[in-house]
Amino acid sequence: MTLSRPSAYQRPAALAMSLGGVALVALLAGGSAQAAGKFVVPKGCTAYVTVQYADCQVSTHYTCPADPKGDQWAVYADKNGPNYMSRIDAETRWVESYDLTTGIGEKIGSEAQAASFSDLLRKGRDDYDFATKSSNGDQRRYAGYDKLTGKTVTIDGVRLDRTEFLLSTYAEDGSLINTRKGGQLISRDWRIFFPDTESFENADGQKGTSVDTPISFARPGKPGFLAAEPIFGCDQRMTDASPPAAALPVRYAGPQETDPAR
16 A cells, blocks of 8 residues: 655754664755665665656665564655655564655554455455554554455566555544555565555545556666666656645555645
């Protein structure tokens, strides 16, 4: 499931902490995490793929030896620079994320039903229900499911399984904030979700759709690996006048498409 995309790249001085082997303040400042158009992998960590998406985004995914086994990080960027950073665990449980445009972080809280990538592969469906709390005090509850469709697709040499999902987001008082549904892609080898096509409806009935499909996968030693700038769909995004929503943590720990209500 996708997460919200910040609109403008700002540079707050907050959150000068070290996460996943990288000083988050460096990403907030925008310089140390990039050099000559390349993403600089945090010291001691190992990047395994850089992904270019259809919606003017690029992400680099890496692991760090100090983290629990199976955990992995991702940093997302648009034309303005890095805008989002997240960590998931071996079961693709969303663990924590940071909006690099505001400095606001979110971490997982209580879990009525923890997400399980293993259950998805074994049973063909995984249901989850968990809560999060952000550094600004906001609390949210996320409940939904992921389901294998039985179909696969190969993109740039990477075989991916298609999934369908339904996700509802609730405020601390239990009121519905929004509902999202659609399709995503998973890599069994990398144990990760990628976005595809989804629809969105908020509590006021306003609706939207997004297509964020990955276009290319660059592995170590290949052209495009550690690229810091997106290359697909940026002309279209520049013409999109819809304002962005605030970041929402979900299964696919990456920036989310625009909330049409905001």
